[in-house]
Amino acid sequence: MIILGIETSCDETAAAVVRGVGNKVEVLSGVVASQIEIHKKYGGVVPEVAARAHVLNILPVVNEALKGVKKINAIAVTVGPGLVTSLLVGVETAKTLAYAWHVPTVAINHIEGHIYANWLRPIRNDKGQMTNVKNKIKFPAIILTVSGGHTMLVLMKGHGKYKVLGETRDDAAGEAFDKAAQLLHLGYPGGPEIAAAAAKLRSRNIIPPTPLYQGGITLPRPMLNDKNFDFSFSGLKTALLYGIQKNKNWKKKIPEYAYEFQQAVAEVLVHKTIKAAKLYGVKNIMLSGGVAANVELRNQLKKAVENKLSGVKLIIPEFKYCTDNAAMVAAAGYFHAKRKNYTAWRKLKTDANLELR
Numbered sequence: 001m002i003i004l005g006i007e008t009s010c011d012e013t014a015a016a017v018v019r020g021v022g023n024k025v026e027v028l029s030g031v032v033a034s035q036i037e038i039h040k041k042y043g044g045v046v047p048e049v050a051a052r053a054h055v056l057n058i059l060p061v062v063n064e065a066l067k068g069v070k071k072i073n074a075i076a077v078t079v080g081p082g083l084v085t086s087l088l089v090g091v092e093t094a095k096t097l098a099y100a101w102h103v104p105t106v107a108i109n110h111i112e113g114h115i116y117a118n119w120l121r122p123i124r125n126d127k128g129q130m131t132n133v134k135n136k137i138k139f140p141a142i143i144l145t146v147s148g149g150h151t152m153l154v155l156m157k158g159h160g161k162y163k164v165l166g167e168t169r170d171d172a173a174g175e176a177f178d179k180a181a182q183l184l185h186l187g188y189p190g191g192p193e194i195a196a197a198a199a200k201l202r203s204r205n206i207i208p209p210t211p212l213y214q215g216g217i218t219l220p221r222p223m224l225n226d227k228n229f230d231f232s233f234s235g236l237k238t239a240l241l242y243g244i245q246k247n248k249n250w251k252k253k254i255p256e257y258a259y260e261f262q263q264a265v266a267e268v269l270v271h272k273t274i275k276a277a278k279l280y281g282v283k284n285i286m287l288s289g290g291v292a293a294n295v296e297l298r299n300q301l302k303k304a305v306e307n308k309l310s311g312v313k314l315i316i317p318e319f320k321y322c323t324d325n326a327a328m329v330a331a332a333g334y335f336h337a338k339r340k341n342y343t344a345w346r347k348l349k350t351d352a353n354l355e356l357r
Ligand code: KG4
Pocket: 010, 146, 147, 148, 149, 150, 173, 174, 175, 177, 178, 189, 190, 191, 192, 195, 289, 290, 291, 292, 293, 294, 295, 322, 323, 324
């Protein structure tokens, strides 16, 4: 089954084509037009500007993704959550194509899209033959989704069966990285900037091989020991603000602050993910969303799974499928289409606050 995926929920205009076979998904094409350069000067995404850029980009992006593709069996499109005017561009495009081509449509929740990035793994051997299911994902699974807009721990009992265990009560993990980067006078988006600043300590060779190193700077680990699976990152950002306000020489310690901030976020995320995995006796843990591109988080989670959980497999998407893309949306669409879970194009509706159910 060949699926066209369309994603315009935030600041990336994306289209991709995947082929689904059994439990595997193969990416045939993927195009992402990023608006990072446009929004950089504002230090964040400006919704009206984003929507206008989507309007300009969507048809060339879809056209590029469709090059060499002869037939589409269904169109999967992100309908929410996200910026409503941005979502509308993708949804109206999907409706128009479905009407013109007489193909069914699938409504995808953006978080579900991020989750399905974990199904996008190389599935051909050197000779180009489909390999045997090395990438079989077993349920129940726990997925930690960490992006610019969301921080969520989800228990997945099967395809399309989600239970949200916990969420952020204020800022999302990616949003926290973005705000911390702003406080430290680093660029946008903040996640990669904080990670790069923190890595400078390593290149200066001043990190002792202990995760407890704080360079004299300490930040809180919010809600680390709370019984629930919720998160909170706005206090961490405020603690960073107070920290640098009290330190006249903070500009000389930017790598130390960035390191400690990244460490605080990663520790809380890893701790709660492991706790949930133990409680629900899961077989797989998956990571997804833009912050899943953070190398420190990936490494800490790998170590924790190895040391604290036996027989549990950790799956992490390739870097390019962590941040917003349409291949993940098409992959989610494939598993819906397999269950014939279509939404008629006339009934496709954007929902900025769509919940994962
Ligand atoms: O998933 P995504 O592309 O968009 C949303 O759905 O929000 O995530 C974007 C977020 C931004 O906040 C960005 O700072 C963060 O992901 N991010 C990172 C890294 N790369 C992107 N955060 C930490 N470390 C990274 N390497």
